[in-house]
Amino acid sequence: MKVITTIKEMQAEMGLQRQTGKTVGFVPTMGYLHEGHLSLIKHARKENDLVVLSIFVNPIQFGPNEDYATYPRDFERDRALAEGENVDYLFYPSVEEMYPHNLSVKAVVLERTSVLCGRSRPGHFDGVATVITKLFHIVMPTRAYFGKKDAQQVAVIEGLIADFNFPVELVAVDIVREEDGLAKSSRNVRLLPEERQQAPLLYKSLTTAKSLIEQGEKDPATIVNAVKEMIISRTNGTIDYVEIYSYPELEPLETLTGRFILALAVKFSHVRLIDNLIMEID
Amino acid sequence: MKVITTIKEMQAEMGLQRQTGKTVGFVPTMGYLHEGHLSLIKHARKENDLVVLSIFVNPIQFGPNEDYATYPRDFERDRALAEGENVDYLFYPSVEEMYPHNLSVKAVVLERTSVLCGRSRPGHFDGVATVITKLFHIVMPTRAYFGKKDAQQVAVIEGLIADFNFPVELVAVDIVREEDGLAKSSRNVRLLPEERQQAPLLYKSLTTAKSLIEQGEKDPATIVNAVKEMIISRTNGTIDYVEIYSYPELEPLETLTGRFILALAVKFSHVRLIDNLIMEID
Missing domain, CATH: 3.30.1300.10 (Pantoate-beta-alanine ligase, C-terminal domain)
Known part of the structure; x- marks a missing residue:
């Protein structure tokens, strides 16, 4: 597994891989991987020639009173888990790499956001849509894997892919649960x-x-x-x-x-x- | 020259072409081609294996009191001119093809828009950034060609490409003028x-x-x-x-x-x- 931290290297690598006709399955995450993530990776592994996992706690999708600073992080554990699932590329950029200066443009989600989690998280899905837009351009995947646990996120990403005409197939994967039924998180x-x-x-x-x-x-x-x-x-x-x-x-x-x-x-x-x-x- | 009117066909065609390693030069226009556009096409022709021209009068970049309805259009003339410049693909979608329903997401430009033409055209550059985002995903170009006449547009697209990490190279081409100096338009x-x-x-x-x-x-x-x-x-x-x-x-x-x-x-x-x-x- 290759760990890549710069956008330039990731784009160069994926540009070469795509030219060989290989399919690329992409699992974007904020890390601290659990079985839900591993299920996404397993699906991607089964359906594509290459698997790319990204780990990036995206500051612009957290509100000022949300848990960005305390969001759980454990890169070494995540890296071992990814290696165990035969991930080919782990993209792990810094905040400075992803947001080197104030954004001059962002993706704004106009529908599907005023209900459920979106109601109490103004701007959250703009941050999600913006980082996914960036990550799709960096990884250039054939398919992107999201968990149905964040069902509103899946609905927003479906709109993003359709309305921006991303040449990416969205795969929504079932919720993984503990034995007692609690959804993994x-x-x-x-x-x-x-x-x-x-x-x-x-x-x-x-x-x-x-x-x-x-x-x-x-x-x-x-x-x-x-x-x-x-x-x-x-x-x-x-x-x-x-x-x-x-x-x-x-x-x-x-x-x-x-x-x-x-x-x-x-x-x-x-x-x-x-x-x-x-x-x-x- | 192949004229394509659907997003699906254009993406399929370009997906195949890119897999062969060919470079693609893309010239997005609103049609009614003049020598300024032809200059962009000539640059694209010289620097790439394939040239894609798009003609689409983009409604969402016109304000309510602007000239969307009366913007000059002459497809047959444009088609002949494009053929004369050895364009490989002419992408000519309908409004319904590009905007089949209300957008659930758009690109919003946060900087470089409050001066010059942007000041009197609120939302104009959001419409430009949104349609260019869509077109880049449809055409998947190696390089995209814009005229320096719309210098603010070039500045905005430069920000769009940088901040969304589009794997596209922006080429800004000098203004073409009449013999008496008037910029072609x-x-x-x-x-x-x-x-x-x-x-x-x-x-x-x-x-x-x-x-x-x-x-x-x-x-x-x-x-x-x-x-x-x-x-x-x-x-x-x-x-x-x-x-x-x-x-x-x-x-x-x-x-x-x-x-x-x-x-x-x-x-x-x-x-x-x-x-x-x-x-x-x-």
Whole structure:
């Protein structure tokens, strides 16, 4: 595995590789890899000649009161994990390399951002779309892999690729969960022991909602209330949101139909967890 | 020469061509080709294996009171001219092809836009940066050719390529002029006969300013006033701006030094003309 830290070297390397006709699978991450990331890498490994992993904690997608400074980082551990998954290139640039001066241009996301996590994180998805635009130009991938855990991010990236006509195929990979159902996350380490015990309830509330829907419930509000009730009564977490929207458009629904997402965010003492279920009914 | 109207076909074609290691020179235009455009094509032809010309009058870079509807168009003439210059691919998409629905993301230009033409055209350069981003992804060029006549556009594209890390080389080509000095423009046809006679004075005022600077004048205001005086006294045009800035940063200068641009815009009855001179002194 080759570790590359400069944009120039990465572009030169990938330019040469692409000329040989090799396909390139790209997994952009902020590091502190967990099994969710490894699942993305495994998918990329299976479907492409070359696999590129990037690790970059992107400052411009964090708000002023968010956890940029304390976001967990462990490069040596990440490097070993990437090597174990037969990653070919690990792109690991510094903040100065990615943002050498004030940006003279940025990507601004106009839709799909005013709901779910986007509502309380103004500018977050502009930062995501901007760094992904940069990374796509640096890595020039055939396919890019994102986890469905950040379902709103997947919806935004889908719009970015479509509207900017990126010659890149988006691959959205299923959420990887702990045995007890908790979605894997770099931030799970911040749960207090008691909270860690309660946290699987989030996924349980989603699967309970799924059962209700499969039994014929079509009213979004009824589903949302059932999920909220479970979380409030059985965890110490504070609900940030429990919402249902069409997917990937993220438009409100009067009644459940077509493809839609049930998504939630719950705050615990030192960490806010998200989870979701994407369903499709006739 | 192959005329292509769909994004999908253009991307497929260029993807194949790039895999053979061929270099691609790209000339994005809004059509109604004149010798300025042909000069860009000739440069592209000389420096690349393949030449791609695009013709697309981009609606999102026109303001509500601008001349999108009446912008001159003549595809058959353009096609013949392109063929005459041995263009390999002419990309000629419809508005529906480029903008099938509301954009969910756009490029927003944060610097270099509050002066010169950008001041009176809010959003213009966002529209330019967005369409160029799309076109770069569709054509995947090695080099992209722009005329120095739109010097602010060149400065913005330079920022776009640098900050989004496009793997594209920007080539800025000198202004092509009529024998009497008037900069070639698709809009020159709209000058009244009398105005056409006066119009070369714009360039004359720039070269006069250049002489003053070469003789040692270092005060931007003195230069600007000399240019304004010539235009006011010897044409019926109305000055939109005559300004001097560092180039390509487009920052104000206290005294002339380094690389800078003297740029002007003058309104005639049915058309607004621009011209500029980029100079460098110690």
